[in-house]
Amino acid sequence: MASDKSILTEDSMDFLERYLNNAAPTGYESGGQKLWMDYLRPYVDEFITDTYGSAVGVINPDAEYKVVIEGHADEISWYVNHITDNGLIYVIRNGGSDHQIATSKRVNIHTDKGLVEGVFGWPAIHTRNPAKEKAPLKDNIFVDVGAKDKAEVEAMGVHPGCVITYPDEFFVLNGDKFVCRAIDNRIGGFMVAEVARLFHESGKRPDFGLYVVNSVQEEVGLKGAGMIAERLRPDVAIVTDVTHDTTTPMIDQKAHGTTRIGEGPVIAYAPSVQNRLREHIVAAAERREIPFQRQARAPATGTDTDAFAYSHQGVASALIALSLRYMHTTVEMVHRQDVENVIRLIHESVKAIETGQRFSYFD
Secondary structure: OOOOOOOOOHHHHHHHHHHHHOOOEOOOOHHHHHHHHHHHHHHOOEEEEOOOOOEEEEEOOOOOOEEEEEEEOOEOEEEEEEEOOOOEEEEEEEOOOOHHHOOOOEEEEEEOOEEEEEEEEOOOHHHOOOOOOOOOOOOOOEEEOOOOOHHHHHHOOOOOOOEEEOOOOOEEEOOOEEEEOOHHHHHHHHHHHHHHHHHHHHOOOOOOEEEEEEEOOHHHOOHHHHHHHHHHOOOEEEEEEEEEOOOOOOOOHHHHOOOOOOOOOEEEEOOOOOHHHHHHHHHHHHHOOOOOEEEEOOOOOOOHHHHHHOOOOOOEEEEEEEEEEOOOOOOEEEEHHHHHHHHHHHHHHHHOOOOOOOOOOOO
16 A cells, blocks of 8 residues: 655665756756766666666666656746847757746856856836837847856857756755756656665565666757667656646636546556556556556657657557656756655556566457
């Protein structure tokens, strides 16, 4: 039965905070991956890494039957695109960065000389014509680093192609809500690492190969998962990512379904979700009395589930999502209890897999 006792240790929480606070934008995930691997190291037998930075901790690497549990490591960001003669910086997206939340935010520009601080500026309300004022758009937002001209910006080490992140850091709201930028989806990497820790601490390792995967470049089209899926060629993949809490204002539940933080993991229904694997997960939740929600995701989940499912000759794949408020902002919010229950559900689902299990519709 699901326990009220927390499974998150002091070390877990220390790692989560360091991991979330560390900047790891799409294409530049290696620093965060090294933190993740250092935390995971006591719980796995070896690591696999690939050319673009996906990282995999492996338990029982010699086993023929392979099960993946996966999250993605990258966070949305911006690129420096154009520097004006008077030293202002225009940007393009690196992933689904939201232009509407940018103005008045502080930023860090990552350069070969180190971090350069800046702000997304915006004209004062006093100077705008209410009849003609424009909303923030991806084409009109700009970063100010306090430079008088282009030459001074360049002297700081800033050039087109430098990546820009937000510095907002982790905090806990009202005792049980985790808030930070980049919870989407470094929380997934954290949760699959915690599953590995639970296996280690229980002394009951699976008899198959368990591949704890932290993929890169999900935010630009599931790229890292596609690469690592082809390399690993697993038999089963259980993916975790975030989904929307649709009970907050201005979200149409008729269009997006109804899920909310605090009500348990969200089990996805979609063409890429293998039905028998999904029902295996549902059964694990019911058996252990783990609360869960259901969500339809068609025609695709939009997560790494799709990349694993359609890799090689098809991999039985499923998605256990974590409900989140304010996705792709700097105040993404999840419920601690949901985080713990996603970890429990992945752990219980993997424990119940039998070596050689194919989840075939025709057996």
